[in-house]
Amino acid sequence: DTGVSQNPRHKITKRGQNVTFRCDPISEHNRLYWYRQTLGQGPEFLTYFQNEAQLEKSRLLSDRFSAERPKGSFSTLEIQRTEQGDSAMYLCASSLAGPSEKLFFGSGTQLSVL
């Protein structure tokens, strides 16, 4: 169990640029989540995958955001035409479906949009 891995740890970009983040979940986990966290706030749900299927998207996820999980393994989150309001910590979590499901979080990608 190597834990949930996220890359990069930090990303600085200029407004209007596109960015992509990667998440490698715990290998046997079939569920994967993306959350966003700003300073002083708790994580906010963005989207959820079961295997390769994206089953739920938050209203927070505008058309500029897209997430994929090809073959039910790693996942990517892309933000197009970044805005300063996109600056946040983007957290990935994975879990094994079941009655006592527990989410395991990665260390996140800190995005700063200048």
Add this chain to the structure above:
Amino acid sequence: EDQVTQSPEALRLQEGESSSLNCSYTVSGLRGLFWYRQDPGKGPEFLFTLYSAGEEKEKERLKATLTKKESFLHITAPKPEDSATYLCAVRGSGGSNYKLTFGKGTLLTVNP
């Protein structure tokens, strides 16, 4: 819509000074109340899940309890290494079956 309110926002304790953190929640059909610990620059680390009123769970100096409207995280004789932000989250059965709704957290500082 599920809601979680945590209090206090920040808490300073002396080493060995026991206290409690509060998590009040509103949820349609509770399917789990979760406590996480978050260190600066890191992702949340799972502590406990509680499912029904009256349930209690313990881990080292931490004990979580649950009622129909709130949960408490009791910290007994804390040490400086317990300093962190403690997050509470709920999963409900209305609307989304998957997402966790988090509170803003309580920043705990334990001074030696």
